[in-house]
Structures are given as structure tokens and as C-alpha cells.
Amino acid sequence: MRKGLFYGLLFTSPAILGFIIFTLGPMIASLALSLTDYNVFKAHTSFVGFDNYARLFSGKDDLFYQSLGITFYFVLLRVPAVIIISFVVALLLNMNVKGRAVFRTIIYLPSIVPAVASAMIWMWLLNPDLGLVNSALSWLHLPTSNWLYSESSVIPSVVLTTLWGIGGTVIIFLAGLSGIPKQYYEAIEVDGGGWYSKLRHITLPMVTPTIFFNTIMAIIGSFQVFNEAYILTQGGPNNRSLFYVFYLWRTAFRDTEMGYASALAWVLFLIILFFTFIVFRTSKSWVYYEGGGSAREAIEACADIGLYRPFRDLRPVHHPVRVAGAKLAHGSVPNLHHAAAVDSEAFSLGQFPSGADGVAVRHVLRQYVHHRGRRACRHGRDEQHRGVRIFADPVERKGRRIRHPHVQHDAAGGRHPDSQLPRMEDDRLLRHVLPARRAVFFRRRHFQYLPAPSILSHHPEGF
Amino acid sequence: MSRQKKSVSIVIALLIALVGILSACTKSDSGSGNSGGSGSGNSASPANAASSASAGEDQSNEPVTLRMTVWGAPEEVAAYKVAIDKFEKKYPNITVKLQHIPTDYDTKLTTMVAGNDEPDIAQMESASIAYPLAEQGKFYNLEDFLSSDPAFKKEELVPNITYSLEPGNVIGLGPGPETFGLFYNEDIFKDAGLTPPPAKAAEAWTWDEFVDVAKKLTIDAKGRNAADPAFDPKNIKQYGVNIGTWWGNYSNFIYSNGGDFVSENGKTFALNQPAAVEAIQQLADLINVYHVAPSPVQAKNIPATNIALQTKKVAMAIDGQWSTAGLAQSKFHFNVGVLPTLKQPMTTVVSGMFSMFKSTKHPKEAWALMKALLDPDAAIDLITAGTWMPAYRSWYTDPALLAKWTENLDSRPSGYKDAVVDVLLNSSHQTPTGYVKNFNKIMDIVNPALDKVWLGQQTAQQALDSVAAKAQAQVQGRRDVKE
Numbered sequence: 001m002r003k004g005l006f007y008g009l010l011f012t013s014p015a016i017l018g019f020i021i022f023t024l025g026p027m028i029a030s031l032a033l034s035l036t037d038y039n040v041f042k043a044h045t046s047f048v049g050f051d052n053y054a055r056l057f058s059g060k061d062d063l064f065y066q067s068l069g070i071t072f073y074f075v076l077l078r079v080p081a082v083i084i085i086s087f088v089v090a091l092l093l094n095m096n097v098k099g100r101a102v103f104r105t106i107i108y109l110p111s112i113v114p115a116v117a118s119a120m121i122w123m124w125l126l127n128p129d130l131g132l133v134n135s136a137l138s139w140l141h142l143p144t145s146n147w148l149y150s151e152s153s154v155i156p157s158v159v160l161t162t163l164w165g166i167g168g169t170v171i172i173f174l175a176g177l178s179g180i181p182k183q184y185y186e187a188i189e190v191d192g193g194g195w196y197s198k199l200r201h202i203t204l205p206m207v208t209p210t211i212f213f214n215t216i217m218a219i220i221g222s223f224q225v226f227n228e229a230y231i232l233t234q235g236g237p238n239n240r241s242l243f244y245v246f247y248l249w250r251t252a253f254r255d256t257e258m259g260y261a262s263a264l265a266w267v268l269f270l271i272i273l274f275f276t277f278i279v280f281r282t283s284k285s286w287v288y289y290e291g292g293g294s295a296r297e298a299i300e301a302c303a304d305i306g307l308y309r310p311f312r313d314l315r316p317v318h319h320p321v322r323v324a325g326a327k328l329a330h331g332s333v334p335n336l337h338h339a340a341a342v343d344s345e346a347f348s349l350g351q352f353p354s355g356a357d358g359v360a361v362r363h364v365l366r367q368y369v370h371h372r373g374r375r376a377c378r379h380g381r382d383e384q385h386r387g388v389r390i391f392a393d394p395v396e397r398k399g400r401r402i403r404h405p406h407v408q409h410d411a412a413g414g415r416h417p418d419s420q421l422p423r424m425e426d427d428r429l430l431r432h433v434l435p436a437r438r439a440v441f442f443r444r445r446h447f448q449y450l451p452a453p454s455i456l457s458h459h460p461e462g463f
Numbered sequence: 464m465s466r467q468k469k470s471v472s473i474v475i476a477l478l479i480a481l482v483g484i485l486s487a488c489t490k491s492d493s494g495s496g497n498s499g500g501s502g503s504g505n506s507a508s509p510a511n512a513a514s515s516a517s518a519g520e521d522q523s524n525e526p527v528t529l530r531m532t533v534w535g536a537p538e539e540v541a542a543y544k545v546a547i548d549k550f551e552k553k554y555p556n557i558t559v560k561l562q563h564i565p566t567d568y569d570t571k572l573t574t575m576v577a578g579n580d581e582p583d584i585a586q587m588e589s590a591s592i593a594y595p596l597a598e599q600g601k602f603y604n605l606e607d608f609l610s611s612d613p614a615f616k617k618e619e620l621v622p623n624i625t626y627s628l629e630p631g632n633v634i635g636l637g638p639g640p641e642t643f644g645l646f647y648n649e650d651i652f653k654d655a656g657l658t659p660p661p662a663k664a665a666e667a668w669t670w671d672e673f674v675d676v677a678k679k680l681t682i683d684a685k686g687r688n689a690a691d692p693a694f695d696p697k698n699i700k701q702y703g704v705n706i707g708t709w710w711g712n713y714s715n716f717i718y719s720n721g722g723d724f725v726s727e728n729g730k731t732f733a734l735n736q737p738a739a740v741e742a743i744q745q746l747a748d749l750i751n752v753y754h755v756a757p758s759p760v761q762a763k764n765i766p767a768t769n770i771a772l773q774t775k776k777v778a779m780a781i782d783g784q785w786s787t788a789g790l791a792q793s794k795f796h797f798n799v800g801v802l803p804t805l806k807q808p809m810t811t812v813v814s815g816m817f818s819m820f821k822s823t824k825h826p827k828e829a830w831a832l833m834k835a836l837l838d839p840d841a842a843i844d845l846i847t848a849g850t851w852m853p854a855y856r857s858w859y860t861d862p863a864l865l866a867k868w869t870e871n872l873d874s875r876p877s878g879y880k881d882a883v884v885d886v887l888l889n890s891s892h893q894t895p896t897g898y899v900k901n902f903n904k905i906m907d908i909v910n911p912a913l914d915k916v917w918l919g920q921q922t923a924q925q926a927l928d929s930v931a932a933k934a935q936a937q938v939q940g941r942r943d944v945k946e
Contacts, residue, residue: 040577041592041599129764149760237918238911253570254903256595258577 034262041256052263064264066239067247070155074243075222078159082218083211086166090173091203104174111167119231122161123148148232151240158228158241169214176210177203208287216279223272244268527825528558529832530582532575534568539845546841550832557828576601583823584832587635587816589626589896590903594942596818597634603819605633608830615834621856623812623893630945635816638837639851642810642887643715645803646786647779648772649796651701655680660779660800662878664808664886670745673803677703677755680778689755696754703755704779705765706746708917710895710906711813712781716742718892720805724899729941732934734909735927742805743916744923751919759917769793783813784883787849791874798876801886810886813894843867849874852887859884893943900939908934 009016034052038045056064093104110118125132126147134144147157184202193201229235229246248268252261533543540563547559562582564571569592575581576596587593596602605625609617617625624637645660652659657676661667668676681689684698706712717723722738725731733739749756757765757777765771768780769789780786781802790797801808817836819829835841839853846853846868858864869875869884896902912926921929 039599040573041596041601043599127763128760146760149763236911236914238914253573254591256573256592 030262030265033259034266036259038259038262039256040258045259048259052260053267055260056263056267063239063242063247067242067244070240070242071223071225071244074155074159074225075219077156078162078222078225079215079218081159081163082166082169082222083215085163086169086214087173087207087211089166090170090177091199093170093174094177107170108167110164113165115165115227116231118164119161119228122164123232126157126161148241149237151238154233154237154241158225158232161228161232162225169218172214173207173210176207180206212279212283212287216276219275219279220272223268223275524556526556526558527828528560529584529823529825529829530560530562531584531586531832532562532564532568532572532582533586534564535586536850538848539850542842542845543836545844546836546838547832549841550835553835554828554831557832559832579822581820581822583825583829584817584819587818589635589813589816589894593626593635593816593818594628594896594900594902597628597632601821602628602634603821603823603826604631605636605819605830605833606631609633612830612834619855619857620837621852621854621859621887623891623897624814624816624854626816626897627942629942635818636833636837637814637816637854638842639814639839639846639854640812640887640891641783641785641814641852642812642883642891643712643781643783643802644799644810644882644886645704645779645801646768646772646782646790646797646799648775649798651680651775651778659798660803660878662798662800662881664801664881664890667801667808668803670803670805673704674749674753674755677749677779678753679703681753681755689753694754699754699757701775702757702765702777704749704781705762705768705771705777706749706756706781707762708746708759708913711783711811713743713746714811714892714895715781715802715809716746716805718811719802719807719809721807724895724902724905725938725941727944729900729944730938732905732931732938734934735924735931740923740927743913743927745805747916747919747923750917758919759914769797772797784852785850787874787876787879789849791849791872799878799882801878801882808886808890810891811894812887812891813896839864839868847872847874852883856888859888898941898943900942901937904937905934908937 035047035049036045037048037051055061059065089107093100093107097103124130126134128134128144128146128149131147133147137144145153145157148154180202184206185198188198188202191197224245225243226245226249229241229243230249233241235242235246235250244264245268248261248264251257251264531543531547533540535543540561543561547561551557551559569588572585573592581601587596606627609615620636621640624640625633626635626637628634647659649659657679660673660676675690678689680701681694681699681703682701683689683695684700685695687694689696689703714724717734717739720738720742722736722740722742723733724739726733726736734743746756750758765776766774767789768782768786770793771777772780772790773793773795784799787799802810817833819826819833823829837854839846839855839858842851842853845851849872853859853864853868858868865880865884869880899905908930909927912921912930913923915921916923916926
């Protein structure tokens with residue numbers, strides 16, 4: 001164990017050393033410097049406490065507020081643009097068309113062009129008088145713009161120039177897209193859904209981790225925008241593109257006020273930290289991790305031990321159903337073997353045949369279970385969901401009675417009047433959850449045709 | 464478990480120790496050099512060093528290495544090398560290491576200063592970090608060398624190329640002045656049947672005459688000129704004049720009109736005073752009222768002066784005399800006239816400078832090198848090519864020497880002697896960067912306001928009044944006024 005640790009540290013030491021020497025060390029140094037009046041040219045540096053920060057927020061430094069506002073505007077404009085456009089581009093590049101590799105290369109190519117070179121190209125393209133963009137616009141009799149040279153259009157223009165380099169983001173989206181199992185789309189086909197349903201209920205939820213990652217990277221990158229101001233605009237016109245980092249650089253290297261610039265840098269660091277933190281916090285409600293276990297397993301367990309009774313007005317699925325290569329059924333799924341039973345009886349999932357014919361039913365069920373998640377599981381409410389009317393069997397927990405809103409309860413409480421099922425109680429639930437999880441695991445191993453509950457626009461943790 | 468933790472903490476401690484060692488050993492050699500500079504260098508008065516420099520051209524023969532940083536185009540660097548070779552031949556014990564920093568010069572030099580790794584001599588720019596450095600006492604006062612060196616007379620230098628922190632504290636010497644002129648394409652004037660701009664300051668165009676000619680030389684896509692009522696200002700093929708909207712260019716006209724950047728006592732922001740406002744407004748009117756000059760946005764399409772004149776994108780251009788180097792290489796008939804005047808003929812003299820860092824261990828040798836760099840003979844290639852002008856007055860007044868660099872050269876057209884040489888000697892003004900304290904911060908406030916003036920969104924009076932209070936807060940006085 002110790003030996004392994006030694007070699008582990010030995011072999012990671014280049015990275016660790018690099019981090020400490022070139023990142024952590026300078027960071028600590030700049031934090032210390034931000035508390036001093038360090039000016040490169042001055043012989044004496046003295047400790048000034050939080051004076052630099054006080055000066056920043058005192059309102060005396062107009063350019064600080066100016067640059068902060070402009071940078072926020074830039075981030076607000078660029079992050080959604082980068083995410084949406086690169087997602088759409090990735091979707092297009094993920095389509096099975098001829099020459100896909102060529103398109104992918106073309107999209108990625110600008111990312112390997114040096115920033116300065118691409119900035120120069122954009123300067124020419126956006127030139128108000130001779131530029132290709134304005135020439136094309138005036139040829140089409142569309143209004144032209146002064147682009148980088150007017151106060152109102154300079155930030156959108158800079159955003160435009162950066163969108164050229166979304167290749168990296170697109171690649172990450174493509175990786176996310178190609179990681180989505182085909183079965184999920186097949187399940188949607190079983191349900192009779194089209195491209196929109198696939199996009200909305202499979203693709204989007206499945207790439208939320210990628211969106212999450214790309215959003216954070218885009219936020220960090222956008223706050224740190226510098227090259228464009230340095231090369232394209234020099235902060236002009238009228239300081240309207242004086243990005244925060246450009247102002248920081250100018251303070252540090254033109255005015256040589258390193259102490260004050262360090263304070264600026266730390267304020268930016270805290271701002272980025274804050275926004276990254278916000279995104280992380282909200283991520284729980286919109287990012288779905290397939291491997292993320294607990295919620296899903298518990299839901300499956302919940303379904304497997306028969307907490308739910310489906311089966312009213314099950315809408316027939318009139319499609320030939322293919323799942324995992326086996327042609328299963330024509331017509332409505334419940335008609336296969338258990339049509340009558342489905343129509344007339346209430347089943348628990350445990351009773352419901354888990355064979356091939358149940359694929360669609362199970363799928364819908366899982367969807368439902370997931371969709372209802374915490375809410376439904378706790379409150380036991382009837383629900384109409386994607387054509388399936390499902391009753392939730394009220395679950396009684398210790399010390400708290402769950403009442404079905406639409407059903408008369410008897411004096412003993414909790415018994416569903418029209419239920420043929422035994423009451424589910426907490427102890428039984430607990431007794432079942434763990435074995436059920438194990439069962440789910442094995443089923444996944446051996447019964448590959450079972451689509452996992454993938455229709456997750458959000459997933460609760462447990463219930 | 465605890466053993467594991469222990470070994471981890473040992474490894475981390477070792478890493479941190481290593482970092483400490485690495486960061487501590489950066490540039491220890493120059494660190495000691497600096498301590499010599501700030502400590503003993505200060506106490507040993509530069510005057511002593513200078514007097515000993517003057518006392519002995521017979522310097523000791525121990526080997527000395529001087530480091531010098533410069534910016535500039537390759538041909539300028541080549542000229543420096545010629546001067547250095549000559550210098551090294553004269554002083555065999557001195558080796559000069561020339562460090563060429565073509566881009567981000569200020570950033571690089573700032574970093575060198577922060578790392579206690581200053582060169583001995585550096586080319587400096589008065590508009591950027593020269594004065595901030597000088598204010599922190601990083602430079603030798605060259606006055607001590609100038610006054611005590613019998614082989615060198617300050618009066619020998621042409622006016623306005625010495626830079627002083629305050630009266631009596633010279634921090635830099637320009638290797639040569641640069642003035643502004645009105646460059647033009649002779650063929651355009653010939654074709655239009657107009658008289659070209661006069662070369663002699665006494666005959667300089669008044670502003671109205673200038674505007675009149677500029678109008679006739681501004682041609683739209685259909686061939687009409689700006690004096691024509693049907694003239695289309697949106698499709699201009701040839702501009703009458705390119706004025707360039709940076710402070711170097713417009714300062715000429717502010718001085719010509721009797722204005723200034725700050726008041727005479729250095730206490731008041733003066734760009735919003737009538738004389739300066741009028742000059743700036745006149746220039747802005749060329750763009751927005753008469754449509755004879757490109758706005759800053761349109762000027763992005765105007766190439767360098769030599770190409771712009773050659774390709775007839777502009778008929779006249781207000782530019783520094785350094786552009787003659789490029790003009791000489793573009794084979795067409797260009798000439799130079801004196802700038803139009805508002806009240807009196809006047810040109811601003813701008814120039815880089817050489818400064819000596821106090822951290823140098825060899826002030827005598829560094830001073831000798833600086834003198835060698837000022838010597839027009841050493842830089843004759845640059846001077847005849849057009850980039851530079853000589854630093855010594857005798858090269859302007861002695862006909863033989865004057866002929867050396869103004870006659871029979873592509874870079875020196877017929878109007879040059881009158882429009883550039885005479886104007887420099889008789890009616891030149893120091894660059895505002897040389898005497899306005901805190902110039903950068905003032906201009907940080909003024910420039911954005913002037914952007915609006917050039918674009919015609921505000922009048923000069925409105926724009927400058929709107930920032931006057933803020934600019935006034937940055938006014939810290941004049942360097943040529945003893946406080």
C-alpha cells in the first residue's frame with residue numbers, strides 16, 4: 001500500500017509539481033500581493049490590508065465597473081450562444097450522412113488556428129468598408145454594421161468572432177451524443193414518438209452532463225476573455241470592449257500596479273467561483289448521470305416490488321415493435337397475452353409478466369415511476385401519463401398517513417377501496433429494496449432487451 | 464492509515480520545499496546587481512561616476528559587458544549593430560549585448576524590472592513607461608554626464624530631444640528628432656492642376672486654403688469632388704487628406720493654435736480651452752463637415768502613408784518624417800510640405816530615447832555607449848534611409864554635413880529641407896509626453912471622449928467639457944516647471 005502510494009505520487013509528480021509551481025504558487029503570491037501596494041517600479045512595497053479591495057468597490061474606479069459590466073454582458077451573450085450553437089452543430093454532425101468525417105473536420109479546423117491569426121481574419125471580414133461581411137450584406141440589400149468599430153455592436157461582434165472556435169465544444173458534445181445507447185431511441189419508437197420526442201426525452205436528458213461541463217467551461221472561458229480585446233479592439237471604442245482581464249492586464253503591465261491588479265484578479269476569481277458554484281448547485285435538478293445509481297435503482301426497486309398499479313385506458317401501440325433485434329408484436333402491446341387481464345384486473349408490477357411482451361408496458365411504467373418520482377410516490381396521486389392512467393398505491397410510512405386524494409379511505413386508513421393489492425408498508429418496502437436492487441442488477445446483465453428508464457427530464461434522489 | 468497520511472504529507476512538504484528553492488534561485492546574480500544599483504549605486508553619486516568617465520577616456524581594461532534593449536524594425540536593429548561594432552572596436556574591453564524586443568516591449572521591460580534584471584541601457588518611450596520608471600528613481604540623471612563630460616556639449620543637441628523628469632534631471636536622450644509634415648503625391652496635384660503645399664514655413668497654407676485644396680482633391684466614386692454640390696460623401700474613392708487622429712498628429716495643430724494640453728503653470732487641464740478645442744474641432748470638421756478626411760473607422764482601410772499616397776487613396780497625409788523611409792521605397796513622386804497653420808507654423812517633435820538604469824555597474828562605459836548611439840555617423844544608414852534625423856545641431860547647420868543626409872536621396876524630396884529641417888530648428892514644440900505629468904492617465908480619459916468627436920457624435924467643446932473634471936483630477940503638473 002505504501003509502496004503503491006509512493007510510486008503513484010512519483011509518477012504524478014510532474015503534474016503535481018507543475019500545478020504547485022506554476023499555478024498554486026503564483027496564486028498564493030498574488031493573493032499576498034493583493035494586500036500590498038506592490039508597484040514594479042517602486043522601491044518599497046508595504047502592506048496595505050484590504051485597501052486595494054476597498055479602492056475597487058469604493059466607486060472611484062469607473063473602469064472597474066465599466067469592465068465588469070461589459071464582461072457580464074459578454075458572458076451573458078456568449079455562453080448561451082456557444083452551448084446552443086455547438087449542440088445543434090453536434091446534432092447535425094452526429095447524423096448518419098455521407099462525408100460526415102469531412103464536416104466534422106471542417107467544424108473543428110478553426111480551433112487549431114492560432115487566436116491571433118483568426119482575429120486578424122475577422123478584422124478583415126468585419127471591416128466596415130471593405131469587409132466581406134458588409135459587402136455580402138449590402139449586396140443582399142440588408143443593413144450593414146460598423147461591427148467592431150461602434151459602441152453598440154462591438155460586444156456582439158466579438159462574440160461572433162469567438163463562435164468560430166466552438167470546435168472543441170462540439171467535439172465534447174459529439175462524444176456525449178455517441179454515448180447514448182440505441183435502445184432508448186428504440187423504446188421511444190415503441191412508444192410511437194418521433195424525432196422531437198427523441199430529442200426532448202432521450203437526447204437532451206442524456207447529454208445534460210455534457211451540457212453541464214460545457215456550460216462551466218464556457219462561463220470560465222468567457223469571463224477570462226482577453227485576446228479579442230488585445231488584438232481586435234484595444235478596449236475601444238470608448239472603452240466599450242474593455243474586458244475585465246484586459247483592464248487587469250493594462251493595470252498590471254502598463255500602469256505596473258501589480259498589487260491592485262492582483263486584487264482585480266482575485267475578485268475575478270471569486271466571481272468565476274461563484275458562478276461555477278451556482279451552476280453546480282442547480283445541476284442536481286437538471287443533470288442526469290446514468291451511472292449515478294441511487295435514484296434510479298430505488299425507482300426500479302420501487303417498481304419491481306409492486307408499489308404501483310397501472311392499467312386503465314392503456315393506449316394501444318400500433319407499431320411493429322422491435323427491441324434488441326426481436327420482432328415482438330403488432331398492434332397494442334397489452335393484447336399480446338394479457339390484454340384481458342390488463343383491461344380488467346389490477347396488477348402489481350411484480351405480478352405483471354416481465355417477458356418480452358411487457359417491454360412497452362414496463363417502459364411506460366418506468367417512465368411513470370421516474371416522472372412521478374418523489375412527488376407521486378409520497379402522495380399517491382392518480383395520474384394520466386402518456387396515455388396510461390396509473391394509480392399509485394398509497395404507501396404508509398411510520399408516523400404519517402398518506403391519503404389518496406380521490407379515494408375514500410376506510411377507518412383503518414390507507415386501504416385503497418378498489419385495490420386488490422395488499423397494503424404496502426414501510427417495513428415491506430425496506431425489506432424489498434435491497435434484494436430488488438440486486439435483482440435489477442442481474443436483470444440488466446442478463447436481459448439486455450429491457451430498456452432502462454431513460455425518459456428522465458429530471459431525476460430525484462430516491463423518493 | 465496514519466502512516467499513509469504521514470508519507471503523503473512528507474511528499475507534499477518536499478514538493479513545497481522544492482518550489483521554494485526553485486523560486487529563490489531565480490536570477491540570484493542580477494539580484495545582487497540590483498542591490499548594488501539601489502544601494503551603492505545611489506550613494507556613489509552619478510556625478511562622480513561621470514567625472515571619472517570624462518577624466519579617463521583611458522578606461523581600465525578589465526572586460527565589461529553592457530546590456531541594451533531596443534525595439535524597432537530589422538533595419539533599425541541592423542543600424543544599432545553597426546554603431547555597436549564601431550563602439551566595440553574603439554573599446555575592445557567592452558562587449559555590448561543587444562537585446563531586440565520587437566513586440567510587447569513595455570511588458571517585457573516591466574517584467575525585467577520586476578525580476579531585478581534590468582539592462583544597462585534601454586530604449587524608452589516617453590508616452591509609456593519611461594516616466595513611471597524615472598519617477599521611482601530607476602534612471603541616472605544624465606545631466607551630470609552632460610555637464611561634466613568635456614567631450615560633449617548639450618547645446619550641440621537639436622531642440623526637444625532631451626527628456627527631463629524635472630528641470631535639471633535628464634532621464635533620456637533621443638537619438639534623433641522626428642517632426643511632422645504634410646506628405647503628398649505630386650502627380651495628383653499635377654493632374655488636378657493645383658499648386659502643391661508650400662515647403663517654407665513663412666508661406667504655409669492657412670486653414671481655409673488647406674480645406675479648399677483638400678475639397679478639390681476629395682473624389683467620390685463618380686469622379687465628383689467635395690466642392691461639387693452633388694458630391695456623394697458615402698462613396699469616396701480618394702480622400703483629400705489623411706489626418707490620423709492620435710495625439711501626436713493633433714498636437715501639431717493645438718500648438719499651432721496656441722493651445723496646450725495643460726496650462727502654463729501645469730495646474731489646469733487645458734484641452735477644453737478655446738485654442739485647443741478650436742484646433743480639434745477644425746480637424747473633426749475635415750471628417751464630418753467637409754468629408755475630405757477619413758474617420759477613424761474609415762481610416763482602418765487606409766494603408767500606411769506610402770501605399771495610401773502611391774495608390775491615390777489619399778492625396779495628402781499628415782504624418783511623421785519617419786514615413787519617408789517607406790515613401791522612398793515606393794517608387795512614385797512624393798514630396799513634403801509644411802503643415803497648414805492655424806495661428807503660427809508649429810510641429811511637435813517626438814522621439815524615442817535612451818536611458819541608463821541606475822542598476823548598471825558600469826555607468827562610465829554605458830555613457831560612452833550612449834554617446835556612440837547619438838553619433839549621426841554611426842546611424843548614418845538609418846538617417847539616409849529616412850527613418851531618423853541626426854541628433855547633433857551641426858548636422859543641420861553645417862552645409863556639408865546637411866548635404867550628407869538631405870541631398871540626392873530618395874527619402875529626401877525637394878521640400879524636405881524647408882518643411883522638415885527648418886521647421887524643426889525654428890518652430891518646433893516638445894512632445895506633450897515630455898512635460899505633461901501623468902500624461903497616460905489623462906489621455907485614458909480624453910481619448911474615449913475624442914472618439915465621439917472624430918465620429919461626429921459630439922462637438923469638441925461638448926466632449927472635452929464632459930470629461931474635463933475627470934481629466935483635471937489626473938493633472939499633476941508640468942515637468943518643465945520647477946515646483
